[in-house]
Amino acid sequence: MALEAVTLPLFITFICTLALLKFIIQRRSHGKLPPLPPSPPADPIIGHLRYIPTENPELKFTEWSKTYGGPNLLAYSLAPLDIFDTHIHTCLGDVLYLKVPNRQIIVLNSAEAAADLLEKRSGNYSDRPEFPIFDLMGWGNAMPFLRYGKKFQENRQMFQEYLGNTKVAGYSDMQILQAKQLVIEFVEGKKDKEDILQKLGTAIVVRIGFGHDMFREADPVYDTLATKHKYTISHCGPVGATPVDLFPFLRFFPSWFPGTLYANRARSFVSFVRKEAGTAKSSFLQHHMNLLQQEGKDEIHEDFEIIKAAAGTIFAAGSDSLWSTLSVFLLAMVLHPECQVKAQEELDRVLGNPLQRLPDFGDRQSLPFVNCIVQETYRWVAVTPLGMNSLQLLHQWTSNSETSQPYLIERQRTMSTMACLFPRVQLYPRTFGPYPGTREYTGMLSTFNPSRYLPTSEGGYGEPWAAGTFGYGRRKCPGRFLADSNFWIAAATMLTLFSIHRAKDSSGKDIIPEVGLKTGLSSHPNPYECEIKLRNDSARALVAEIKAELLAMD
Ligand code: HEM
DSSP, rough: OOOHHHHHHHHHHHHHHHHHHHHHHHHHHHSSSOOOOOOOOOOOTTBBBGGSSSSOOHHHHHHHHHOBBBBBOOGTTTOOGGSOOOOOSSSOEEEEEHHHHHHHHEEEOOOHHHHHIITTTTTTSSOOOHHHHHHHHHHHHHHHOOOSSHHHHHHHHHHHHHHHHHHTTTTTHHHHHHHEEEEEHHHTOOSSHHHHHHHHHHHHHHHHHHHHOOOOOOOOHHHHHHHHHHHHHHHHHTTTOSSHHHSGGGSSOOTSSSOHHHHHHHHTTTOOHHHHHOOOOHHHHHHHHHHHHTTTOOTTSSSHHHHHHHHHHHHHHHHHHHHHHHHHHHHHHHOHHHHHHHHHHHHHHTTTTTTOSOOGGGGGGGHHHHHHHHHHHHHOOOOOOOOOOOOOOEEESSSSOOOTTTEEEEEEEEEEEEEGEEEEETTTTHOOOOSSSSSOOOOSSSOOOGGGOEEEEEEEOOOOOOOOTTTOOGGGTTHHHHHHHHHHHHHHHHHHHHEEEBBBTTSSSSOOOOOBBOSSOOOBBBBOOOEEEEOOHHHHHHHHHHHHHHHHHO
């Protein structure tokens, strides 16, 4: 008893001394370390939670960057300071530090800052944080949400094999056919333009992922996919920022508990993609299932789940992103008829005037201005798969602490790159040299100007393609070759055949759409109106040929 009376206080004193020593050592070592990147004022405990808007947070980040952001000196330890020129002090801030409960965020506001970390040190910045909301939806095995490790690398390999540049070249006939179907749907005018664009985005990835060919008219698989997917994208909240993401324990609480709304919506989402998909034609799913069977693995094997998740990812990551990109393209054409005219002059030179044929992939090199429109669409309003609302998927730091001058970044400080802010970096004189005229960046309203990429001898600014459309480093979009070729052929075909006009109001005046993005799992332009008409008689004749070709295939 007496011994216990002595040992307990001794033990408590020992523990307290250890804790005190640890605290002193940490304070000392942190004293020597550089500070965190600059940060706007925050609340105690909840940090910036109250100040990060759920709608278009990227605009707030831009505003904060101007006031609080620090220069991109993350590369300090990789390169000598003189790589930064004298404009550095006048630049908008490249790097911001934000804190919300359970998560610390480094916002990289420029392509250089993003490349410095996510590309040059991608070995360290390729992890992902946990996304409980997607676990609940049954997407825990889907590549975008996988932690960096063996499973991720195996997934990545599967994607690269099926969606690599050479493999995608083999899908060109199917992509051209889908672009033709898109044309006919516009000419028939039976459906809303967004439904037509969504169907194109879906048809291609469903064919590649699951081997299902979508019919032009009602298709039960498509109808289920479209309805359920629309529900999901509009009900799951901002990725990585729902209450359930920030406080994972909420998923275990009953539905009436505040904050569990997202979890309940997610629970009600079934992984319908896997059930609905047919596997009749050669596809990603069929190819990998055959491989599993050859290895003697049956349907309850863990690898089977991984393959189903990968095929589901092709659909989820690929369909909306193409749909949104096409919608942004039409919006740009409505707002900038001068770009349309210039592209059509180029198309007429290559395809004949009157038109002799539709464009195909072999024409891409001969159509520089069409290519500029494609690249400017990516830059102007950035869309990301799975709707990061211009925030790319969070990259997470893997090792213990990063002490690169002048900022300290520790483990669990989650990296978030901002696609929407990459355009802004192009205003920096230090990046691309001085420009004529003043160009003010105002978020996503920045000027749509495809000529910026043309050489100065042709009246352009000679800018390189904007960085970051498909992400950075080891998590860069594996579907980028497919996405880019899908978008290119659809855009080139539409420009060849159609003129895209502003709709008129009741008094006959042009309706000029406003540019804005929806927030949710998918970043999509706000609804806008436009008129799509055949451009001339030769376009009409080509459409009649396409119709006959498609009818013969039915
Ligand atoms: C215009 C269309 C598309 C755009 C703009 C786009 C863009 C992106 C971006 C920005 C990321 C995040 C990269 C990062 O974390 O650094 C990403 C990831 C991803 N994308 Fe795409 N993407 C598109 C189409 C597609 C398509 C068609 C597919 C599949 C067929 C696809 C599959 C994926 C996957 C699986 C990931 C996750 C990669 C990982 O976590 O390692 N994407 N995409």
